[in-house]
Amino acid sequence: MSLDTVSYMDNLTNPDWWRGAVIYQIYPRSYQDSNADGVGDLLGIVNRIPYIASLGVDAIWISPFFTSPMKDFGYDVSDYCDVDPMFGSIADFDAVVETAHRFGIRVMIDLVLSHTSDQHPWFKEGASSRDNAKADWHVWSDPKPDGTPPNNWLSIFGGSAWQWSSRREQYYLHNFLTSQPDLNFHNPDVQQALLDVALFWLHRGVDGFRLDTINFYTHDQELRDNPALPKEQRNAVIAPSVNPYNHQEHLYDKNRPENLEFLRKLRAVMAPFGAAAVGEVGDAQRGLEIMGEYTRGDDLMQMCYAFEFLSAEQPTAARIVEVMEHVDAVAGEGWACWAFSNHDVQRHASRWTLSPAALRMFTTLIMCLRGSVCIYQGEELGLPEAEVPYDQLKDPYGIEFWPEFKGRDGCRTPMVWDDNEHNAGFSSRPVTWLPVASEHRTMCVAGQERDPGSLLHHYRKAISFRHNHAALRTGSHDGMKASGNVIYFSRTSGAQTIFCIFNVSDQPSNFDMPEGEWRTIGPELGSAHVSGDGKLHLGPWQVCLTLERSDRP
Incomplete structure (x- = not known):
């Protein structure tokens, strides 16, 4: 059977399709530009579906493509139910779903529910006064008597997690950029609006969601201060070591037990569609425990991933065993989704300084672990972290903490397809949104397709091996x-x-x-x-x- 005649319907009868699945993450700005504007788009993804299918993956996860002012490149949403013109149209998204399904690939999209853009109509209305219909849809608080923020919570992107609004004479909470105000999950209307967003995309045919910052949804209503974290317990798994965010134990600004109630509601919305979710658990101390809490039983999320193997520390034998023993102890009844790279961390080829032989070994290892697997675009080529000069940086995170932390642009540079084409086949435009890394060109897809011993072919073999052995998929x-x-x-x-x-x-x-x-x-x-x-x-x-x-x- 040829790839383009794979029957998607054959897989619809399996409600546990996600268990043991291999999910391919696409960062749409950098995957394929179809209209020569230097930015990847949805029709570019459509054009590359045959390649994705050739990898043998079960699903794609598409990072945000919603309407956005792009202060954080789509993770600041101003309209949850439309496509930003940069990426195309709703019709283009429908084409992604239809084409992927025709090739037997499920489609998961990245839902950013913990916060919106400050350009979202909900926030604009709420920020206009203290007594309008959306006044408590985001997290607002009066200042302390001395005018300072209500508590000591910090932003992952640096500084206080509170921003002053002169119109309301109150602070609003932002765990990330000041332009990303946090939604108030203690308001049932907010929860329902977000469930309606999920329903909108489920009705358009998506098969599931990647849930950004899943443990950040709910905050402590009493706004209690976070306690200090002892220096010996600090690590840079979530935020760079130069960020004071690592100095707190984040008991009250995230990881709240009330979050489970919303996750059960979301699972109930997804269930009739056979949809599945993978949650991103961002916590440096309790990530695996939270993963276990959020995936235990059949009424919460199907999968979550923590950051143990996304950290800078190269996994030794002892460290890998330590992590897996911890998973067995705190998440044995849940389901992990493993990843070595994604759009938020330095590529693991560079992060762990891996040789070609080591890259092959880690590829085979992740395909043998109990759980599901996420691989990030370009990982299958063994791409190293790209060097992006400061004057070409786009990531506000890197700009804030440069040069000690160079941000996330180095893992987000354009995909390299063909070394004989302009911009390695990513775009015909002279200048792309981030530069095509010169060191990536010789590792492009076309070159590796011609080499039977390439890492790309090894990925295909490892994924196929996993699929051909039930013990590795679901055992x-x-x-x-x-x-x-x-x-x-x-x-x-x-x-x-x-x-x-x-x-x-x-x-x-x-x-x-x-x-x-x-x-x-x-x-x-x-x-x-x-x-x-x-x-x-x-x-x-x-x-x-x-x-x-x-x-x-």
Whole structure:
């Protein structure tokens, strides 16, 4: 069967399509420009659906394309139910859904529910006075008697999380930019309006949502101060180390238990459509616990991801086992969605300084973990973080904290398609919204398609291997263990058990296999062969995937 005749309807009967799925994240500004304005758009995505389908992924997640003043590049929404002209039209979005479904790919969109743009009509009306219909749709508070903000809450983008409004003579809350005021989830009308937004897109055929900053929705109504966080507990997983946001324990500005009530309502809205959601849990101390809370049972979110493997720390064998043991302890009844890169962090090829062999090993590893998987555009090419000069930066986060933190533009530069075309095939316009990275051109899709040994082909093989083994897609696991630089674990589904061994280092390692007769599988992934005496010799960054000889894949 050719890719363009895949029947999307064949998958609609599976309500658990999301479990074990591989989701491909698209940052639309940088994927493909179809109208020569230097900015990627929805029709550009339509044009590249055949490529996406060739990867073998189950779904795409499209970062925001809604109407927006673009202060935070679409994560500041001024109209939840329309497409910004920069990206096209509602008809173009419908074409994305129709084309993706024709190729057997589900469509998830990025809903930014915790805050709006200050240009959203809800905020404009609410900011006009204290006694209008939208007066409490965002979070407003009187100043302290001395005129200072109501409490000590901080913005992730720097400074106080409160901005003064001279018209209302009150402060409003913004966890991010001052132009991104937080919505008041304690108002039932706000919750209903956001549920209606979800319904609007579900009726247009979307299959689910990526929920931005899912743990930020609800704030403490008493506006209590956050306590200080001991220095030894601070880390830069969520915010750069130079940001004082890391100095607080965020008990009251996010992570509130009242959030669960709204998530149950959202799940009820999604259920009749067979839709699924993956939530972004932004918390440096309790991310995995919150992931477990938000995905436990069948009335909350299906999946969440935390930032443990999006951090700057290269995962050692001991660290990977530590994370997975923690997941088993606090989120064993939930469902994780794993990612190494996305639009908010430095690309992991650079963040962890990975060799081509290491990139292959980590690709195979993520496809063997219990949970679902997100991969970010260009990750399949092994793209490093791009160098963007200060005078070409667009990200307000990087501009604020430069040069200690260079922001997120380096992971958002345009996708590279063909080294023989202008701007590597991204756009025919002379100047693009961010420059095409010169160091990326030789790693483009066309070049890697021609090379059977490229990382792009390895991604296809690893995704296919996952799909062909139920134990890896949806199976249980027996707990991860480490022996020196080697990690190992089993995945089981029915009669199928796959024993997975990974050398997480640039040095050769030896491993003694458990008793039994083992048959090596996954030779296309470079899987090592087990000797007759049960000894396993792993080269640097090598893997070994095995079945007992009595098993069948």
